[in-house]
Amino acid sequence: LxxxxxxxxxxxxxxxxxxxxxxxxxxxxxxxxxxxxxxxxxxxxxxxxxxxxxxxxxxxxxxxxxxxxxxxxxxxxxxxxxTFLPRPKIEKIRNCLNIPAETRSALTKRFFDVILHSSDELKDGWRCGGAVELGKLAAMLTDSEKELMKQQCGGLQTFLRNQHQVFKVSYVFPVWFCGVNAVCEKISACQKSIV
Structure with missing residues (x-):
């Protein structure tokens, strides 16, 4: 049967x-x-x-x-x-957590400095920083860093989300979509920026 x-x-x-x-x-x-x-x-x-x-x-x-x-x-x-090739018993974790600590720290500092200096706004004596498009941060990567990100699932965006204590990944929609001066929090394929 x-x-x-x-x-x-x-x-x-x-x-x-x-x-x-x-x-x-x-x-x-x-x-x-x-x-x-x-x-x-x-x-x-x-x-x-x-x-x-x-x-x-x-x-x-x-x-x-x-x-x-x-x-x-x-x-x-x-x-x-x-030819049948079984998966390895232990699968490699590819969510940007296996990036060497020195590389992870250097990238975080480099991105942090760019975002911090993207705006001169001060609040209670503290520099607030600003928002930077994901593409601008991606352009800062060297070829070897780009290759390292491609080997990970999710790439640069996952790397930044893993550093959630430092970065906030958000989506900004055009004004015509959400109304005047509005920022929507919905996930979409619109412009991504890092705060």
Whole structure:
């Protein structure tokens, strides 16, 4: 009773030229495998309330299964051009936490100085800093730093969000979207800035 569409190497993908649904294609595949092994295959429809109620009944013919059974099995389960490579037992963390501490500290200080000096506004004797577009900070990265960020999931934006004690990543929408002098907090693909 074929149920979940899997072949010998993973999830079954319908072959080009197959008509009908993916499940119909999978049933055809299962039947072809049984026939290639030498079984006499008959279909039966079970009287159960299910969409997957078609089953195959395979019987061994009087002359037996295919004489070259091992070769057929090897052909069906052997190399398909794709080699199976299991994931490592311990997956690498790639959320910018594995960036060396010296590099992380140097980048944080460099970005902090740029943001701090982007505005001369003083409040209670303290320099407030300002907002800088994400693109401006990205342009400050060296080629090796850019490569390091590309190796991490999320890149520069994730790096800045991990330094949430220092930086605040926010989205500023155009005035026409939110109304006059309004700043929206919704996440969107609009202009990103670092405060």
């Amino acid at each position: 074929p149920c979940c569409p899997f072949n010998f190497h993973g999830k079954y993908v319908a072959r080009s030229g197959d008509t009908g649904s993916q499940y119909d294609s999978f049933l055809k595949f299962v039947k072809e495998v049984a026939v290639r092994l030498g079984y006499i295959v008959e279909e039966d429809r079970l009287s159960i309330p299910s969409t997957k109620r078609l089953c195959f009944v395979g019987t061994i013919p009087p002359q037996g299964l295919t004489p070259n059974l091992e070769e057929v099995i090897e052909e069906l389960t052997g190399c398909t051009g794709k």
